[in-house]
Amino acid sequence: MIVECQGVHKIYRNNRGIQDVTFQLEKGRIIALAGGNGAGKSTLIRLLTRQEKHQQGKIDWHDQKSIRFMPDDVDFPISLTAEEIITYLASLKKCTKKEQIDVLKQVGLYEVRKQKVASYSKGMRQRLNLAQSLLGEGKLLILDEPTNGLDPYWIAQLKEIMLKERSKGNTILFSTHMLSFAQQLADDVIVMHDGQVLFEGDMNKILADHQCDELEQLWLAKIGIGF
Numbered sequence: 001m002i003v004e005c006q007g008v009h010k011i012y013r014n015n016r017g018i019q020d021v022t023f024q025l026e027k028g029r030i031i032a033l034a035g036g037n038g039a040g041k042s043t044l045i046r047l048l049t050r051q052e053k054h055q056q057g058k059i060d061w062h063d064q065k066s067i068r069f070m071p072d073d074v075d076f077p078i079s080l081t082a083e084e085i086i087t088y089l090a091s092l093k094k095c096t097k098k099e100q101i102d103v104l105k106q107v108g109l110y111e112v113r114k115q116k117v118a119s120y121s122k123g124m125r126q127r128l129n130l131a132q133s134l135l136g137e138g139k140l141l142i143l144d145e146p147t148n149g150l151d152p153y154w155i156a157q158l159k160e161i162m163l164k165e166r167s168k169g170n171t172i173l174f175s176t177h178m179l180s181f182a183q184q185l186a187d188d189v190i191v192m193h194d195g196q197v198l199f200e201g202d203m204n205k206i207l208a209d210h211q212c213d214e215l216e217q218l219w220l221a222k223i224g225i226g227f
């Protein structure tokens, strides 16, 4: 196990946030943090990446404390090129030139690495964001809404990248509101709704236990708009 969250609360001044969140992240798995808008996914990710502190409950790190992270939105300096940004971030993470080239190739930006970010489309900026998260040694990779702005080809490539990370023994936690994407890819799932965990655990077991073929159907049924 990598991390265990028990009864975690983070409530903002407007009384929104997350409450009583309990789950474990197991090593070497792909875990989808799924749910609709405002479910609490980004709040939970901010706690796991230590951008914010929880008010109650426990977050116990058992294994790897070093995290690689793809935020849901990054404002890269638009006057710099992808190569300059990756070179700078790689120097902070002590990565080799080969690793820098490799991440740019993985996200399809190697050929355009000398172009300024100002000339990049939304999807290209998102791929640069993905590239920076792939740099470094962290065994836990956290991706906040990684499919945002990606076309179907790059969503398929993103899947391959996550599977490759898992094959290296790494653990991947990604947030999404695309439940079919979560179902296709994840070994485990944490489904949140209205700031709480609706259900969580092994994807196949959850579907089998509920005699359900589709995670989306199960989610709709659980939040009370099922058929």
Ligand SMILES: Nc1ncnc2c1ncn2[C@@H]1O[C@H](COP(=O)(O)OP(=O)(O)OP(=O)(O)O)[C@@H](O)[C@H]1O
Binding pocket: 012, 013, 014, 016, 017, 018, 035, 036, 037, 038, 039, 040, 041, 042, 043, 044, 177, 195
């Ligand atoms: N900084 C904040 N101040 C006040 N309320 C917040 C803050 N951040 C999140 N919230 C509230 O906490 C709840 C969970 O929001 P969060 O952004 O974590 O959801 P999400 O699942 O990531 O949603 P989305 O898919 O729409 O991005 C929402 O009700 C939101 O309004």
